[in-house]
Amino acid sequence: MYNPFSLEGKTILVTGASSGIGRATAVECAKMGAKVVITGRNAERLQETFDNLEGDGHTQIIADLSDKQQLQYTVDQTPTIDGIVNNAGIGKTLLFKFIDREDFNEIMQINFFAPVFLTQLLLKTKKLQKDSSVVFISSISTFAVGVGDSMYAASKGAINAFVKTLAVELAKQRIRVNYIQPGIVETHIFDSGVIDDEQLKETELKYPLGRFGQPKEIAHAAIYFLSEASKWTTGTGLVVDGGFTLL
Ligand SMILES: NC(=O)c1ccc[n+]([C@@H]2O[C@H](COP(=O)([O-])OP(=O)(O)OC[C@H]3O[C@@H](n4cnc5c(N)ncnc54)[C@H](OP(=O)(O)O)[C@@H]3O)[C@@H](O)[C@H]2O)c1
Numbered sequence: 001m002y003n004p005f006s007l008e009g010k011t012i013l014v015t016g017a018s019s020g021i022g023r024a025t026a027v028e029c030a031k032m033g034a035k036v037v038i039t040g041r042n043a044e045r046l047q048e049t050f051d052n053l054e055g056d057g058h059t060q061i062i063a064d065l066s067d068k069q070q071l072q073y074t075v076d077q078t079p080t081i082d083g084i085v086n087n088a089g090i091g092k093t094l095l096f097k098f099i100d101r102e103d104f105n106e107i108m109q110i111n112f113f114a115p116v117f118l119t120q121l122l123l124k125t126k127k128l129q130k131d132s133s134v135v136f137i138s139s140i141s142t143f144a145v146g147v148g149d150s151m152y153a154a155s156k157g158a159i160n161a162f163v164k165t166l167a168v169e170l171a172k173q174r175i176r177v178n179y180i181q182p183g184i185v186e187t188h189i190f191d192s193g194v195i196d197d198e199q200l201k202e203t204e205l206k207y208p209l210g211r212f213g214q215p216k217e218i219a220h221a222a223i224y225f226l227s228e229a230s231k232w233t234t235g236t237g238l239v240v241d242g243g244f245t246l247l
Helices: 020-029 044-051 068-077 101-124 152-171 197-206 215-226
Strands: 010-012 035-040 059-062 081-086 128-137 176-182 238-242
Touching: 020 035, 020 081, 020 215, 035 152, 044 059, 044 101, 059 068, 059 128, 068 101, 081 101, 081 215, 101 128, 101 152, 101 215, 128 152, 128 215, 176 215, 215 238
Parallel strands: 010 035, 010 081, 035 059, 081 128, 128 176, 176 238
Antiparallel strands: none
């Protein structure tokens, strides 16, 4: 059957697959025919994702990607791949005057340095093949401003800028590099209580399509970038936000 979005025959690495957007991405990629390599820190939740993967030949890697040695271990355990979804990340809300270097360092380590150096190591070891696709999960926070979001927005803005140059550098190998900018998606990222329930309800009403996103809806955007359907798309960002940033 004709399906330009098929991932049949591809192996895809998904970081942060023990939860939320990463879990949905791994599950949906497997449904589209991919073999997936999933990473996370929490072994129990990563196993839950693994148990929900259709098909066989999938693998899981438990690692903290903000740790240099564990990042190298992840690369060592990763087979040759056709795509990566750099999804693992954290949110942190703090007014600028209260931010110190440790706060900034924590968020940059996982949201920026980990995906950047993971991608570099995969390229250096030739595990990321010609014609492959690199996807970063960014955020609308780079242009839809939220008070207290400066560190998070900077970590994602750095990714967006980085993608543009990388896309040009890797174009000769026909490796495409793109990012997705989700609006608010219902995942554990909000469990830390960074946004209170009342504030969340109020914000949801502002979404033109009437609700926050579901992890699967970001996974489907990732599938577009990972598949042959986006063969001529590189260095670009896709906003998936229920219309929120139109207003
Ligand atoms: N949810 C949203 O509204 C939203 C909006 C825009 C962008 N995003 C972005 O989407 C991505 C996924 O977010 P989510 O909402 O799905 O969050 P989530 O449910 O909290 O999942 C985050 C994932 O990242 C992993 N992770 C965090 N720190 C890690 C580290 N140091 N090493 C390895 N893995 C680590 C977690 O692993 P463990 O749980 O196993 O530790 C988990 O699998 C993030 O980059 C986030 O910034 C989310």
